[in-house]
Amino acid sequence: MYAIVAESLVKTYGGVPALDGVSFEVDRGEVFGFLGPNGAGKTTTIKILTTLIKPTAGRAEVLGCDIYRMGHEIRRRIGVVQQQESYELNLSVEKALDLYGFIWGVPRSRRRELVDELLIRFGLSEVRKVKAGDLSIGMRRRLQVAREFMHDMELLFLDEPTIGLDPIVRRQTLDFIKSKAREGLTIFFTTHILEEAEYLCDRIAMINRGRIVVVDTPDNLKREFGKIRKVEMRAKHSIPDDFIMRLMADSSFDRVSRIDPQTVSVICSTPGEAIAQMLRLADKFRLEIVSIYAAEPTLEDVFIGIITSDA
Ligand SMILES: Nc1ncnc2c1ncn2[C@@H]1O[C@H](COP(=O)(O)OP(=O)(O)O)[C@@H](O)[C@H]1O
Ligand SMILES: [Mg+2]
Structure with missing residues (x-):
């Protein structure tokens, strides 16, 4: 069974198409990259698949669930790292992580383990007591990505997770995501950076002006670019x-x-x-x-x- 099936998705804003008939499938266990310039429709696609907004036309299934009728079940089984910030700026880094696990119903002892692990994996140990609002942009981004790993999920959506990260942290973050993929997590990942998509993804869909231009493996695309x-x-x-x-x-x-x-x-x-x-x-x-x-x-x-x- 597919993790995601999107069929002829259309989204218009005031008559202007942001998505103009987008279709693709993502296999279970696959790291699927959505690559395209600003304004291509990446965030719109993620918002539709995570049931934050409804498409104007078309259909989609996420983990076998229809996006129109089973939004609640979809949201329970997925993780999302959105493009814009969305956390409590007054909480310390460790409290922010802990609270997120609490919201997801993760038991206290497991939360403690996860917080310690994620602080290390995302290089946030030194700022664990610092309020999220006082962090640099790069640190906040790390916190936002780390937070999502406080709970179990079958499918993770990441909307340009590496924006604002310096090259070393960017690589660490991609490596962490890659390790989760190896453990079997299905990942839908957007970026406008070609090298990132190549590094991480099993297959890449290139999207431009609301339309998918090509879907293929990085190797095949590279041959094309070459x-x-x-x-x-x-x-x-x-x-x-x-x-x-x-x-x-x-x-x-x-x-x-x-x-x-x-x-x-x-x-x-x-x-x-x-x-x-x-x-x-x-x-x-x-x-x-x-x-x-x-x-x-x-x-x-x-x-x-x-x-x-x-x-
Ligand atoms: N809420 C909105 N109202 C009007 N236009 C929007 C809205 N959200 C996105 N758009 C437009 O839809 C297009 C695709 O946007 P988006 O999905 O955010 O692209 P990307 O994430 O690839 O940069 C852009 O032209 C954008 O301006
Ligand atoms: Mg976007």
Whole structure:
């Protein structure tokens, strides 16, 4: 049985679609990554699946329970680390953890064990007596993620859990999540950081503007990304439209965009040839070039690269 089944989920806000027909399945025991830029619809998807909001259309089952009719059972069996802060700022770190376990009905002795373990695992031992409200943003985020492990669950939703964390703590947090996954916890994880998704996830769904672009294993996606490069060229003076049109007419470039009057970028699979071609063209147009280089594409570039090569 699947941990999550989402079928044609739509959510509109004032007529504007935040989700525009999202479908996917998550296996039990799987770490499933939802990867996409800001505004893609990641949080909206989590809110629907955790029954905080209702979709405008479509259906979904979480742990075999219908999101419309069995919200209570779903909420009892899942854990959620939301994107925004949601805890008592006046409580000390250890009290905040303990209270959360209490709310979930965890017995006192078990709570004590869990608090001690989580303080260590999340590097919060030194601030255990500090009020949550007095913590740095990174520490608060750690507390918010740690807190969720005060209770047992079958499926954990994490909405950009590593935002605000420095690289070392980020890695520790991902490793902790990974260890829980190995113990059999199913995880639905959102991020806008490609490397994080690669590090943690069995499969990744890429979402952009409320639509899933592709779902695959990190290995397969990497193979796809490996082919894509971005070449950016900056001229001393404004680049003529004709120059841009000539690049657009070249079928070896997936996408040509004018960044500003003097800068143009192309997405392609053979950056060496692209640079040679652009230099030849610049020569014809007597364009003076300030810089030209090939770079790793951003996530946005990758999405668009995949969409264009699909078309
Ligand atoms: N309560 C809301 N009212 C209006 N628009 C919203 C609301 N929540 C989200 N949106 C819009 O829906 C889109 C998706 O948002 P969200 O799911 O938060 O994206 P992500 O988490 O991927 O950054 C965005 O364009 C956002 O502005
Ligand atoms: Mg979000």
